[in-house]
Amino acid sequence: FLAEPSSAEPVQIISSPDVQNSYTAYQRQTKRTVRPTGSQYTWEIVWRNVIIFFILHTISIYGIYLMITKAMWTSIVFYRDKNNGQPSKMEVLGLPLLRHTQPRKRHLLRIDRHILLSISVYLYALMAGMGITAGAHRLWGHRTYKAKLPLRILLMICQSAALQNHIYEWVRDHRVHHKFTDTDADPHNAKRGFFFSHIGWLMVKKHKDVLTKGKTVDLSDLEADPVVRFQRKYYVWLTPFLCFLVPAFIPWYFWGEAWWLSFYVLGITRYTLSLNGTWLVNSAAHIYGTKPYDKNIKPTESTFVAVAAFGEGWHNFHHVFPWDYKAAELGNYRLNFTTAFLDLMAIIGWAYDLKKTVSPDMVKKSEHLGLGMAQGPITKSLE
Ligand code: ST9
Ligand code: ZN
Ligand code: ZN
Numbered sequence: 001f002l003a004e005p006s007s008a009e010p011v012q013i014i015s016s017p018d019v020q021n022s023y024t025a026y027q028r029q030t031k032r033t034v035r036p037t038g039s040q041y042t043w044e045i046v047w048r049n050v051i052i053f054f055i056l057h058t059i060s061i062y063g064i065y066l067m068i069t070k071a072m073w074t075s076i077v078f079y080r081d082k083n084n085g086q087p088s089k090m091e092v093l094g095l096p097l098l099r100h101t102q103p104r105k106r107h108l109l110r111i112d113r114h115i116l117l118s119i120s121v122y123l124y125a126l127m128a129g130m131g132i133t134a135g136a137h138r139l140w141g142h143r144t145y146k147a148k149l150p151l152r153i154l155l156m157i158c159q160s161a162a163l164q165n166h167i168y169e170w171v172r173d174h175r176v177h178h179k180f181t182d183t184d185a186d187p188h189n190a191k192r193g194f195f196f197s198h199i200g201w202l203m204v205k206k207h208k209d210v211l212t213k214g215k216t217v218d219l220s221d222l223e224a225d226p227v228v229r230f231q232r233k234y235y236v237w238l239t240p241f242l243c244f245l246v247p248a249f250i251p252w253y254f255w256g257e258a259w260w261l262s263f264y265v266l267g268i269t270r271y272t273l274s275l276n277g278t279w280l281v282n283s284a285a286h287i288y289g290t291k292p293y294d295k296n297i298k299p300t301e302s303t304f305v306a307v308a309a310f311g312e313g314w315h316n317f318h319h320v321f322p323w324d325y326k327a328a329e330l331g332n333y334r335l336n337f338t339t340a341f342l343d344l345m346a347i348i349g350w351a352y353d354l355k356k357t358v359s360p361d362m363v364k365k366s367e368h369l370g371l372g373m374a375q376g377p378i379t380k381s382l383e
Contacts, residue, residue, distance in 0.1 A: 041184060044205040053199060056272050063269025066261065067118050117251055117262065121270045124161070124247055126337070128274055129310045131158025133338040134345075136170045137312065137327075140222060144325035144355050145342065151350035152227040159231070161242040162274060166235040167228045168219065176214040178322055182286065182298045185209035190286035190298050198276075198283035243271055277308040285315035293320040293329075303335065311336030325354040 135155030138144045147155070159167055173187045180186045184207045190197040222228045231238065247266035251257035280302075289300025299319040306313025306328075313335070314328035326332075326339045333340045345351035 041207050046203055046205060049203045053203065056268070059264075060269045060272035063265050063272075066265055067121065067269065116255055117257055117265055120247075120251060121266055121273075124250075124266055125270050125274045125277075126310065127158050128162035128243075129158075129277070130338065130341055131155050131160070132162050132164060132170075132278060133310050133312055134341055135159045136164070136167050137174065138325055138338065138342070140167050140225070140228065141171045141174045142322050143221070144323055144327075145346075145351050146353045147345070148350045148352075149227070151345055152225070156227050156231050157238075157242065160235070160238040161246070162278075163239050163243040163271060164275070164278060166232045166239075168222050168232050171222055172214065172217065172219055175217045175219070176210060177282075178319065179217060180209075180213055181319060183209070185213035188282045190283065194283045194287055197286055198279045201282075243267065277310075280305045280308050281312050281315060285313055289313075289316070291316045293317050306335040311338040321357045323355050324357045326356065329357065 136159050139147050139152070139155060156167065159170075164170055165173075177186050177188065182189050182191050187206055187210050188197045188201040189207075192200070244263065244267040247270065248259055248263035251262040251266060252259040285300055285302045285305040286298045287300070289302040289305075291297070291300055293316045297316070297319055299315040301316045302313040304313065305315070311333075312318070312327060314330075317329050318324070318327045321329075325342055326336060328334065328336055328339070332343070342351055342354065346354055
């Protein structure tokens, strides 16, 4: 239960009374604005989106089949060097030169190209994922830390590769989600069930409360950020390029993969997998899991979602302490790649003023004094 010592120096600690005060203010605000889910909401289905998501998921199933049959373990198991029956390390390392090698070698290396394709699916999802988790979510959504211009530009590029609406729209919906969690004014109100909070909310017109109450959310910081303004203005050009064309180009150019396979697997299928990883935070992490920080709200702690969403599954904690840059209490990097990325950015000076709810020191000291904070300092202070 003990939090590990932090490797990032510039962490700004929010002391315990502050935590309580902020939380009380947060509760008051939520209670004031929340109203029970009404039954008058009739769905106005947006068929264009239904068709797009249906096609996207159907063709991605074949993409997953391609990944499984043509890559990863099958390649490792079935690929054998002609000489000694073992996969040849040298050949694998020589892959970037593949397009310029002789036909015989090209044949030898054919299956290994697909290993690289699968690895690149993970790495590209990770890169685009940082745009969502470290960028849209923890930086622009909650201002859990400050970022210098190069990092903001990098995260904007990554966020564009994720194709999840531009930063302004993403953050607007997310702030509204936090302020009116699981009510009619929440764009993906989990009280309407798993399907609605996962994908269904993107297939219907929003509830009128989302639009009216959403207007009460302050977005002036986003309007003042030139990086956010730039992305909003050029989003329709940036996003197809970064989400589909670049992924089709990289494997084709660097290691001679068929461009259509690159587009299909690294573009389309990776996009669908990433979308579902993100949506799980709204669905699974609002329905299944434990609630150690506030049992009266729907958001939960979910290990599965933490894996799928690069550290965004500790969602009960996050809804109670949304300003925490780790979006989690326990461990430095417990299934939380995003935090590791942010600590690295802090080390090189691109991220600063990182906000943390409880310092590892406080947890350790409290254990010495027998205060039991290591058992859950935040839970205790809120009871
Ligand atoms: C996508 C987003 O997938 C996913 C977000 C997930 C968030 C998860 C968060 C969890 C934490 C982080 C986890 C990260 C994990 C990462 C892991 C990575 C592996 N407030 O929207 P419109 C007003 S997107 C205030 O059209 P409709 C506003 O005036 C997928 N006002 O509503 C607006 O006009 P404008 C790709 C609001 O007509 C106007 O209403 N994208 C608000 O009801 C109209 O807005 C798509 O598929 C608000 N919140 O249509 C697009 N909202 O914008 C899908 C609206 O001009 N979306 N207004 O200012 C759509 O087609 C439509 O939005 C719609 C609703 C049909 C769903
Ligand atoms: Zn959030
Ligand atoms: Zn949530």
